[in-house]
Amino acid sequence: MDSMIRMAIIGGDARYLELIKKLSEKENYYMELVGFDQLDQGFTGVKQTNFDELEVEDLDVIILPIPGIDEDGYIETVFSNKKIQITKNWFNKLKKGCLIFSGITTPYLSSNAEKVNARLLPLMQRDDVAIYNSIPTTEGAIMLAIQHTNFTIHSSRVLVLGLGRVGHSVASKFAGLGADVVVGTKKDKDIARAIEMGLEAFHMEELTAYTGQCDILINTIPAKVVTEGALNQMKSNALIIDLASKPGGVDFNHAKQRGITALQALGLPGMVAPKTAGEILAKTINQLIITQ
Amino acid sequence: MDSMIRMAIIGGDARYLELIKKLSEKENYYMELVGFDQLDQGFTGVKQTNFDELEVEDLDVIILPIPGIDEDGYIETVFSNKKIQITKNWFNKLKKGCLIFSGITTPYLSSNAEKVNARLLPLMQRDDVAIYNSIPTTEGAIMLAIQHTNFTIHSSRVLVLGLGRVGHSVASKFAGLGADVVVGTKKDKDIARAIEMGLEAFHMEELTAYTGQCDILINTIPAKVVTEGALNQMKSNALIIDLASKPGGVDFNHAKQRGITALQALGLPGMVAPKTAGEILAKTINQLIITQ
Amino acid sequence: MDSMIRMAIIGGDARYLELIKKLSEKENYYMELVGFDQLDQGFTGVKQTNFDELEVEDLDVIILPIPGIDEDGYIETVFSNKKIQITKNWFNKLKKGCLIFSGITTPYLSSNAEKVNARLLPLMQRDDVAIYNSIPTTEGAIMLAIQHTNFTIHSSRVLVLGLGRVGHSVASKFAGLGADVVVGTKKDKDIARAIEMGLEAFHMEELTAYTGQCDILINTIPAKVVTEGALNQMKSNALIIDLASKPGGVDFNHAKQRGITALQALGLPGMVAPKTAGEILAKTINQLIITQ
Amino acid sequence: MDSMIRMAIIGGDARYLELIKKLSEKENYYMELVGFDQLDQGFTGVKQTNFDELEVEDLDVIILPIPGIDEDGYIETVFSNKKIQITKNWFNKLKKGCLIFSGITTPYLSSNAEKVNARLLPLMQRDDVAIYNSIPTTEGAIMLAIQHTNFTIHSSRVLVLGLGRVGHSVASKFAGLGADVVVGTKKDKDIARAIEMGLEAFHMEELTAYTGQCDILINTIPAKVVTEGALNQMKSNALIIDLASKPGGVDFNHAKQRGITALQALGLPGMVAPKTAGEILAKTINQLIITQ
Ligand SMILES: NC(=O)c1ccc[n+]([C@@H]2O[C@H](COP(=O)([O-])OP(=O)(O)OC[C@H]3O[C@@H](n4cnc5c(N)ncnc54)[C@H](OP(=O)(O)O)[C@@H]3O)[C@@H](O)[C@H]2O)c1
Ligand SMILES: NC(=O)c1ccc[n+]([C@@H]2O[C@H](COP(=O)([O-])OP(=O)(O)OC[C@H]3O[C@@H](n4cnc5c(N)ncnc54)[C@H](OP(=O)(O)O)[C@@H]3O)[C@@H](O)[C@H]2O)c1
Ligand SMILES: NC(=O)c1ccc[n+]([C@@H]2O[C@H](COP(=O)([O-])OP(=O)(O)OC[C@H]3O[C@@H](n4cnc5c(N)ncnc54)[C@H](OP(=O)(O)O)[C@@H]3O)[C@@H](O)[C@H]2O)c1
Ligand SMILES: NC(=O)c1ccc[n+]([C@@H]2O[C@H](COP(=O)([O-])OP(=O)(O)OC[C@H]3O[C@@H](n4cnc5c(N)ncnc54)[C@H](OP(=O)(O)O)[C@@H]3O)[C@@H](O)[C@H]2O)c1
The missing domain is CATH 3.40.50.720 (NAD(P)-binding Rossmann-like Domain)
Structure with missing residues (x-):
């Protein structure tokens, strides 16, 4: 992939702070954050967006929380108290071939990603x-x-x-x-x-x-x-x-x-090294975006 | 030194529990504990004694707490709430050449030990x-x-x-x-x-x-x-x-x-390894008793 | 396998000296050596045999040299200057299910072993x-x-x-x-x-x-x-x-x-550690004999 | 020391090739080699000199072979077959306070260096x-x-x-x-x-x-x-x-x-690493020249 890459990070925990920081250093990423409204900290060049306002059809890359999506479509949002539900309908709006990152996958996530021809990449299942x-x-x-x-x-x-x-x-x-x-x-x-x-x-x-x-x-x-x-x-x-x-x-x-x-x-x-854990995710996501 | 060795451990902290345990395994030590009255745990073949009842003149080895003796003669007794003061007079009763172990020494301890020809061995000053x-x-x-x-x-x-x-x-x-x-x-x-x-x-x-x-x-x-x-x-x-x-x-x-x-x-x-710290003391004391 | 195990080591290099030594320590192995006639050294309880005199049909275990058998049936015999050829006919005499060890296999060795239902175990192909x-x-x-x-x-x-x-x-x-x-x-x-x-x-x-x-x-x-x-x-x-x-x-x-x-x-x-290399072979052969 | 430093390397073995190379990289050293006439290799900015032609009185630094000088004043010259003898008289010509490096010292070297107030630095005796x-x-x-x-x-x-x-x-x-x-x-x-x-x-x-x-x-x-x-x-x-x-x-x-x-x-x-051994000498000599 080259040129501008549109990316949304939807939910996530302490590790995602470093992940966001590292990804935000890339010039060709346009990043939006959903589910981080309680965060004090700002990141240069990164926009906070409401889930509803996300222009889903334009996204090249979606980053979901480590545990993926539960069976009812809900995701973990440690830095927000708004509930976020990702519906089948939402998946239907996705661009074909867009990349979806999570830590692990769930039956709900796998089946929906497959239906819409998104490429699901559960990071924690990778050997590296x-x-x-x-x-x-x-x-x-x-x-x-x-x-x-x-x-x-x-x-x-x-x-x-x-x-x-x-x-x-x-x-x-x-x-x-x-x-x-x-x-x-x-x-x-x-x-x-x-x-x-x-x-x-x-x-x-x-x-x-x-x-x-x-x-x-x-x-x-x-x-x-x-x-x-x-x-x-x-x-x-x-x-x-x-x-x-x-x-x-x-x-x-x-x-x-x-x-x-x-x-x-x-x-x-x-727990012991959220910054390092976030860097690992960022390094791997960056590399996969290049090689996919 | 051979035959029976009479020994008193007067005060000490958590490390001393392992120290007592290890020393109590030696058959030729006769051990008395002073300042451990709040200890639940017993040690086979070890006697709890009151400071006043100790037969000072018979002791071959005296083990004091790590910080030694303060300038007023007081010592640290973590496992007792009785105050113990070791006076000049008490030192005078000591057998010539008896061994006194502590962690570090203090001017009070050094000068008194020297006066009565006791051999003072501040363990923490040793390289090993x-x-x-x-x-x-x-x-x-x-x-x-x-x-x-x-x-x-x-x-x-x-x-x-x-x-x-x-x-x-x-x-x-x-x-x-x-x-x-x-x-x-x-x-x-x-x-x-x-x-x-x-x-x-x-x-x-x-x-x-x-x-x-x-x-x-x-x-x-x-x-x-x-x-x-x-x-x-x-x-x-x-x-x-x-x-x-x-x-x-x-x-x-x-x-x-x-x-x-x-x-x-x-x-x-x-703090992190009182048992190991006690073993180190026991090993060194045992070795010094043999070679002195 | 238990009770007495009949074994022949047919050819081999410096590593095989330690291999023989180690295997000869096992009480339930009956070992014969072929192709070691120039060896000065003796091994207690081990017999040197001529290739022709080997009672092939009784063998439970055959140990061939590391390179296996070449396409004409010849094997490497570092400690002998007699040529040894292992023919198809010879294979036919083997007990069904007997174990054949070598370092690597060759098409000749593999196909002949398979034909007679011998279990071929090329040691160097094993991960361990x-x-x-x-x-x-x-x-x-x-x-x-x-x-x-x-x-x-x-x-x-x-x-x-x-x-x-x-x-x-x-x-x-x-x-x-x-x-x-x-x-x-x-x-x-x-x-x-x-x-x-x-x-x-x-x-x-x-x-x-x-x-x-x-x-x-x-x-x-x-x-x-x-x-x-x-x-x-x-x-x-x-x-x-x-x-x-x-x-x-x-x-x-x-x-x-x-x-x-x-x-x-x-x-x-x-080259640098034939003794260790022989021990590795012995350890693995012993273990495979037990578990096969 | 600053400004130009005049230096002579008089004799030495394979380690000295790397030593010469490393020292020759320093801009403020003026180096002369004695006892390297059989060397094929040249070093930029380094002059080969005969022992007799050396202007001894101008030297700030003298580097002798690792074994120093023997009791008759002779030194080891691996890359020359001319014998070099360093006499008492020669020492007398030295500048006061000049540095003399060797590996180890000998009674002859020590006493002569002392007499003329040269600073002798036997490198191999240093802990580092x-x-x-x-x-x-x-x-x-x-x-x-x-x-x-x-x-x-x-x-x-x-x-x-x-x-x-x-x-x-x-x-x-x-x-x-x-x-x-x-x-x-x-x-x-x-x-x-x-x-x-x-x-x-x-x-x-x-x-x-x-x-x-x-x-x-x-x-x-x-x-x-x-x-x-x-x-x-x-x-x-x-x-x-x-x-x-x-x-x-x-x-x-x-x-x-x-x-x-x-x-x-x-x-x-x-024997196994003359280049590394030469680098060690060069590093130490450079440092000592700066700090003396
Ligand atoms: N606590 C944490 O923070 C944390 C962090 C990371 C991972 N984990 C967890 O740690 C575990 C190990 O992760 P990993 O990445 O090391 O996995 P792994 O690479 O698959 O290693 C698991 C090991 O267990 C062995 N094994 C599996 N089933 C076995 C059985 N029935 N009997 C004997 N051995 C068996 C495997 O042997 P074979 O290869 O021979 O099958 C393998 O050596 C996972 O449960 C993972 O989720 C926890
Ligand atoms: N926190 C804990 O639980 C704990 C446990 C054990 C020890 N300690 C303490 O840790 C410290 C070190 O103990 P140690 O046993 O390692 O002592 P040590 O062996 O004497 O080491 C001290 C080091 O400091 C160097 N040094 C001393 N003064 C210096 C100065 N002014 N400038 C530069 N370097 C200097 C010494 O160099 P030279 O040898 O060249 O003089 C030596 O390398 C002590 O204070 C000790 O009481 C703390
Ligand atoms: N000199 C000696 O005395 C001696 C002793 C023992 C072994 N050996 C020899 O050493 C070699 C390695 O043995 P080994 O046991 O380590 O084998 P191995 O475990 O299979 O390792 C070979 C490595 O090479 C990689 N590789 C294979 N083809 C590649 C390619 N085209 N491009 C990049 N990487 C490639 C493999 O990567 P993947 O796993 O990703 O395929 C693997 O990491 C073998 O040839 C073996 O016979 C020599
Ligand atoms: N073969 C080579 O290429 C090569 C290269 C470098 C050095 N060397 C030689 O190797 C030797 C060791 O050098 P080094 O730099 O390690 O010296 P070092 O630092 O002085 O070490 C010598 C060790 O020997 C101990 N020691 C001395 N006399 C002893 C005795 N009578 N009984 C028991 N222990 C004794 C010393 O203990 P204490 O500290 O407690 O006295 C010290 O631990 C020297 O002879 C040196 O010339 C050889």
């Missing part, structure tokens, strides 16, 4: 975005580990479950702080990579043989892997941080029963 | 203890950096002032998290070491040329080095963490005036 | 083996970089092309030595991972913009990526190490013309 | 130069470890003796390659630093308890520490690299008797 976001996620986990233990990460034994996009970052950064990191995973190749990285590693079937010795357990696997059996071996003063999306991978009830602190820590990038 | 403590100190600084910024440590530019015992650990661990670390120091050899460690480095005289670009400044130099001039160059959303002991190394007034968040962060080991 | 082997490969590249330059790896700018199994290890270890590593890759997710690892990264299309500044270029991409154009920008005292399998990824003629040293460095694991 | 040189020294040790073993540095157990300027670099870089590094040292503070760095550590008195398990032993202590007793525990296929200056710290005879490969590896910076 997931890896960039794994950085603030890891720092969030580090902060929690320091806050919720009375010992140092250095020299403590940290079990990291999963060596995917988040697990790889968590494992390497805890090791960088001097922890004795042990990775639990289901694939032979992940065992090999963990060992190459200087870590210990085991197959998830053997989990119960490893929980007994650990001081901190960090789960990144989106499946119920930290079961009653695994918890029974743990020291009661160990800390569990579950990073996997809801419902998470830990039997929280059983952990509580055993007196083990188990934190379900979601949405860390937006 | 300072290096071990630099680990929880660094983790405290990491926690603060994550909490008080809206960006990640990763990819941010971090100025570390001083490459002493604390600075070395801070610099290497922030680099381990992916920060772009720049060390300011006054010695050529520290510049060389920083470069060997893969960091950037500069002489402290050039400080003002470096503050303008940094996102986080961490000071470990116990001297007023972060002056008005250095602060004037800084971005207003940069974060300053001053780790140096009181009065610290930062012109806090001027930082405030410029709207820069500047945290004076003292006593981090006891 | 490739990752384990990336470790000695990386150390080989480090050795060459030290030998063939008059500057240190530390502080030099190292371009690593590809962030696959070998590239990931090469990039992280050169960075660990203090090099300024820049990764060239074609996938957005690999750019993201490189940045998470604290490295610089670029898309391969931009290669020519990066070659001019580098001191060492290490290629892991098995495609002609280091073209005339890329070479024209390079300093003449830069070093190129091409790790990609034949024909490699570098225009060697043009490099020579420009006076740039370009090394085609193949088979590094067997 | 020793630390910078520890980088190529470490890379030399890495190269040797890869060449002289049949296993990888990764996962091998490496004993590093001494945590001084060289030991610190060796330990951290071998750890960066994935070795399991254990540091032997005599000071408590070095034990603490090694542990902070994520390494294991022990007191040198316990050396014999550690040699039995190691795969590679690297000595940096300039004292006979690797004695018969320490060697008796070692595996015969372990590798010893002695970096300490002559006579080194290893009982080489006993190592030989036990069949252990023990390399006395001296002068590594000049």
Whole structure:
């Protein structure tokens, strides 16, 4: 795409402030904000618009909030208390081939975007975005580990479950702080990579043989892997941080029963580093606008 | 020293719980606790004693609180609300050559110990203890950096002032998290070491040329080095963490005036990792008892 | 598999000495060696056998040399000067379901194994083996970089092309030595991972913009990526190490013309660490025997 | 010093080529080379002079070879076959306060420099130069470890003796390659630093308890520490690299008797990275000229 690109950002959270700032630096973007009326801060060259006044048919790019659109068409507007509903009718007005960005998609969003031939780009499903976001996620986990233990990460034994996009970052950064990191995973190749990285590693079937010795357990696997059996071996003063999306991978009830602190820590990038999280979105959106 | 060693721990804070626990594992120590009467927790084989009932003349080892004794003879007793005063007279009763441990010493403590030929061992003045403590100190600084910024440590530019015992650990661990670390120091050899460690480095005289670009400044130099001039160059959303002991190394007034968040962060080991801090004390005390 | 496992190792190179040693430690393996008659060294409990005397129909496991079998049925026998030919007829005698290990496969080997329902396991094609082997490969590249330059790896700018199994290890270890590593890759997710690892990264299309500044270029991409154009920008005292399998990824003629040293460095694991390479094979074979 | 600085480089080895190149880039230096007559290469703005024709009384800076001057006044001239003798008489002609650089000093050099009030600066005795040189020294040790073993540095157990300027670099870089590094040292503070760095550590008195398990032993202590007793525990296929200056710290005879490969590896910076070693000298000389 070249020449002037018309863009609307409709709703969004703290991360969107940096996103708006970064996008507003591009000379060939004409940006309108919807759902940011309670914002004190202004952005040079950016216009606040009412949802109803948006000239939908002219938009090249639409940026929706991270959670997309719910089943009734509503979206999250952290910086406004006006409700915004995006109807099927609204979608019908869209220019063919316009780009719609969101974090994740929902059935409502996917089906409507498809019907009108808009190109939907759920950013959080992309590998690169997931890896960039794994950085603030890891720092969030580090902060929690320091806050919720009375010992140092250095020299403590940290079990990291999963060596995917988040697990790889968590494992390497805890090791960088001097922890004795042990990775639990289901694939032979992940065992090999963990060992190459200087870590210990085991197959998830053997989990119960490893929980007994650990001081901190960090789960990144989106499946119920930290079961009653695994918890029974743990020291009661160990800390569990579950990073996997809801419902998470830990039997929280059983952990509580055993007196083990188990934190379900979601949405860390937006919490610990909204500016960085916004930059990640801006970088990716800019790049996708160029290459699409 | 061999055979049975008689020991009294008189006052102390949260770190002393782990210290007591670790020392109580030694079979040849006979331990009495003074100033821990509000403690719920018991320790096997350890006796709680009133200050007055202590048989001072039999003691081989006395462990005082980290801050030592104040000028009036009083000591810190976090786990008791009885005031304890250690008088000159009390010192006179001590066995010649008995060991007295504290964190730091005070004129009152030093002069009295010397008079009665006790061997005073202020642990925090030791290089090894300072290096071990630099680990929880660094983790405290990491926690603060994550909490008080809206960006990640990763990819941010971090100025570390001083490459002493604390600075070395801070610099290497922030680099381990992916920060772009720049060390300011006054010695050529520290510049060389920083470069060997893969960091950037500069002489402290050039400080003002470096503050303008940094996102986080961490000071470990116990001297007023972060002056008005250095602060004037800084971005207003940069974060300053001053780790140096009181009065610290930062012109806090001027930082405030410029709207820069500047945290004076003292006593981090006891705050973020009292258990580890207690283990460090126990390890060192045990070793010194053997070698003295 | 349990009870006694009958196994023949037919041919092989220096790596196979450690492989034999490690496998011979297993109590339930009955091992015979073919093609090792010039070996001085003996292995407890291992029998040297002539190819003709092998009771083929009883074998549960056959281990062939890394390069498999050539199109005429011949195999590599570094420790023998007898030629060994493995005929179709020989395959016909095999027990159904027996395991055949090799490094890579060849059309001759694959088709014959399939015909007789043997389970062929070409070890080098496995991700885990490739990752384990990336470790000695990386150390080989480090050795060459030290030998063939008059500057240190530390502080030099190292371009690593590809962030696959070998590239990931090469990039992280050169960075660990203090090099300024820049990764060239074609996938957005690999750019993201490189940045998470604290490295610089670029898309391969931009290669020519990066070659001019580098001191060492290490290629892991098995495609002609280091073209005339890329070479024209390079300093003449830069070093190129091409790790990609034949024909490699570098225009060697043009490099020579420009006076740039370009090394085609193949088979590094067997060269720099045959013992480790043998252990990797043994570990994987043992594990596959258990799980098949 | 400002304005034009008259400088003579009298003798030197491969490192001096880069030194000359770097110094010749300074506009305010007038440089003459003595003892480089066999050099093909020319340097812009640098003059080759015969020793006898040098106008000694005008020189502000004299750069001698790394080993200084021997007891008869002779110096090392790698790029000339003319013998150069620097007599007492020659010293007498020197300008008061002129700077004399060398690597190390000798009694002859020190006493003569002192007599004529020249400021002698033996570069290798400086902490910063020793630390910078520890980088190529470490890379030399890495190269040797890869060449002289049949296993990888990764996962091998490496004993590093001494945590001084060289030991610190060796330990951290071998750890960066994935070795399991254990540091032997005599000071408590070095034990603490090694542990902070994520390494294991022990007191040198316990050396014999550690040699039995190691795969590679690297000595940096300039004292006979690797004695018969320490060697008796070692595996015969372990590798010893002695970096300490002559006579080194290893009982080489006993190592030989036990069949252990023990390399006395001296002068590594000049061997593996003469360009970097020359740059280190140039950087330091430039800085000292400015600050003296
Ligand atoms: N808390 C936060 O702030 C935050 C931030 C980012 C992401 N997340 C969440 O963190 C989780 C991980 O994200 P990611 O990007 O790392 O995902 P990913 O790259 O897909 O990694 C998930 C890992 O879990 C493994 N796995 C999946 N199911 C498994 C099972 N049943 N048993 C064993 N292993 C299994 C996968 O192994 P295979 O690859 O072999 O299948 C993979 O290694 C997700 O739930 C994500 O939503 C949370
Ligand atoms: N916040 C906490 O929880 C916490 C925990 C531990 C320690 N601390 C404090 O942190 C500070 C540093 O402790 P440390 O153990 O690292 O001390 P250290 O080893 O003595 O290091 C101090 C560093 O500051 C440098 N320095 C001193 N005066 C200077 C000056 N005027 N200009 C430039 N540089 C100067 C020293 O350089 P030279 O070596 O060249 O003199 C040295 O590099 C102390 O105040 C200590 O009490 C705080
Ligand atoms: N010298 C030795 O001793 C030694 C030892 C081991 C391996 N090797 C050789 O080293 C090479 C790499 O092995 P590996 O295990 O790392 O393989 P790999 O995991 O498949 O990695 C290859 C990398 O090259 C990229 N790539 C492939 N074709 C490309 C193209 N046309 N343009 C840009 N990028 C391309 C791949 O990207 P995608 O993933 O995006 O396709 C991948 O990142 C192989 O040739 C292997 O045989 C040599
Ligand atoms: N092979 C090469 O190419 C090369 C290159 C550079 C240097 N070197 C040589 O390497 C050696 C080390 O250099 P460096 O710069 O690291 O010196 P350094 O900083 O002085 O370190 C020497 C270390 O040895 C320890 N030490 C000295 N005597 C000891 C003893 N009797 N017992 C136990 N420990 C002892 C010192 O401990 P304390 O600090 O506690 O005394 C210190 O940790 C020197 O001989 C140097 O000439 C060789």
